[in-house]
Amino acid sequence: MGKHWADFQYEIYLNGMSGAVPRLPTDLTRLEELTEQRLGPGPVGYVAGSAGDGSTARANRAALRRHRIVPRMLRDVHERDLSVEVLGRALPAPLALAPIGVLSIMHPDAECAAARAAAAQGVPFTLSSASSTPMEQVAQAMGDAERWFQLYWPKDPEVARSFLSRAKAAGFSTLVVTLDTPMLAWRPRDLDQAYLPFLHGVGTANYFSDPAFQAGLAKPVHEDPNAAVMHFVGMFSDPAKTWPDLAFLREHWDGPIVLKGILHPHDARAAADAGMDGVVVSNHGGRQVAGSIGAAAALPRVVEAVGDRLTVLFDSGIRTGDDIFKALALGAKAVLVGRPYAYGLGLDGQAGVEHVIRCLLAELDLTLALSGHAGPATLGPADLIEETA
Numbered sequence: 001m002g003k004h005w006a007d008f009q010y011e012i013y014l015n016g017m018s019g020a021v022p023r024l025p026t027d028l029t030r031l032e033e034l035t036e037q038r039l040g041p042g043p044v045g046y047v048a049g050s051a052g053d054g055s056t057a058r059a060n061r062a063a064l065r066r067h068r069i070v071p072r073m074l075r076d077v078h079e080r081d082l083s084v085e086v087l088g089r090a091l092p093a094p095l096a097l098a099p100i101g102v103l104s105i106m107h108p109d110a111e112c113a114a115a116r117a118a119a120a121q122g123v124p125f126t127l128s129s130a131s132s133t134p135m136e137q138v139a140q141a142m143g144d145a146e147r148w149f150q151l152y153w154p155k156d157p158e159v160a161r162s163f164l165s166r167a168k169a170a171g172f173s174t175l176v177v178t179l180d181t182p183m184l185a186w187r188p189r190d191l192d193q194a195y196l197p198f199l200h201g202v203g204t205a206n207y208f209s210d211p212a213f214q215a216g217l218a219k220p221v222h223e224d225p226n227a228a229v230m231h232f233v234g235m236f237s238d239p240a241k242t243w244p245d246l247a248f249l250r251e252h253w254d255g256p257i258v259l260k261g262i263l264h265p266h267d268a269r270a271a272a273d274a275g276m277d278g279v280v281v282s283n284h285g286g287r288q289v290a291g292s293i294g295a296a297a298a299l300p301r302v303v304e305a306v307g308d309r310l311t312v313l314f315d316s317g318i319r320t321g322d323d324i325f326k327a328l329a330l331g332a333k334a335v336l337v338g339r340p341y342a343y344g345l346g347l348d349g350q351a352g353v354e355h356v357i358r359c360l361l362a363e364l365d366l367t368l369a370l371s372g373h374a375g376p377a378t379l380g381p382a383d384l385i386e387e388t389a
Helices: 005-016 028-038 041-048 055-066 110-121 135-142 157-169 188-193 225-235 243-252 265-273 295-306 321-329 339-370
Strands: 067-069 084-086 089-091 095-097 125-127 147-151 174-178 257-262 278-281 311-314 334-337 384-386
Touching: 005 339, 028 041, 028 339, 041 188, 041 339, 055 067, 055 295, 055 321, 067 321, 095 110, 095 125, 095 339, 110 125, 110 135, 110 339, 125 135, 135 147, 135 157, 147 157, 157 243, 243 257, 257 265, 265 278, 265 295, 278 295, 295 311, 295 321, 321 334, 321 339, 334 339
Parallel strands: 095 334, 125 147, 147 174, 174 257, 257 278, 278 311, 311 334
Antiparallel strands: 067 384, 084 089
16 A cells, blocks of 8 residues: 555644644645745746747646546545556656756755655655756765756766766666757746856856866866856757767666657657667756647657657646646656746745645545546546547
């Protein structure tokens, strides 16, 4: 029997007996507005903002909303188990924290607070290459909890190799390679504030602490921080990479490799042919291509193409427990949640991130049970109907 995540609601009601109410809303769609009120326009815009006029971020929500759940009655759901196996790892629920860079702009405890929250709830934490904290420090904060490393694949192969060996040594089990950001998109909220934290050396901790990166500098980082920033900007990503380059990653990483940013079934098949272990169906939360397909609209075709060969994960637009239900019913094995936990972090540190995880999984648990499911295994497309209007 798995943990009943739904019990969180009774904990909240019982705490109410002594007059305590949750510090953050339990409707997680309200967190963005609260964060807008409490944090500066630069950091808020960086996390909440999207490419272009935001049409892709809206399409992500619309694609999930179009699918409606069809509950079933009189099924035994009194014992529920949300646990799943993903990439050979047993997880207590089909949820991981997505990679988000530069978390120090949201809260001084940054990545370590989010990582500790994930560890406390047993869900994997995915550390961004562009974190504000070196990967070794984040690993230390997590103990032996499940952690994944997200790679922005740099131009310099020595730095790429160094990142992979450091991540492996620090106990990161899975490599998540983001493919949809070979350059930064046109992001008006950041442009209007002229806000890019990297240019101030924020979000560069993994690079500045890396021996292969340092080897390319004339002077140590602290002696010429501007030169270090320019060196970082010059190698951060590489728009020249193509499918055959994946052989390099396979050669230097012996754990599971997941390609993030896949929306087309042909690309999913190419990932399988290249010996990858999984894909994340994702459009980077709408941050990269304005006018792109909503991620949930792309999910069924990717599952149909490679669901029997690869682990299909999903992100972009997840805000609620029912969103997770829908993604699982459409064929994802688990989802990654991004912005909501960043807002939780900004509003209440580690406790805020734990609140987001527990709300999502309590709502998922209840949505499953009330729709006639004792766990994710029985979900399928037949549990949804797509509204065409």
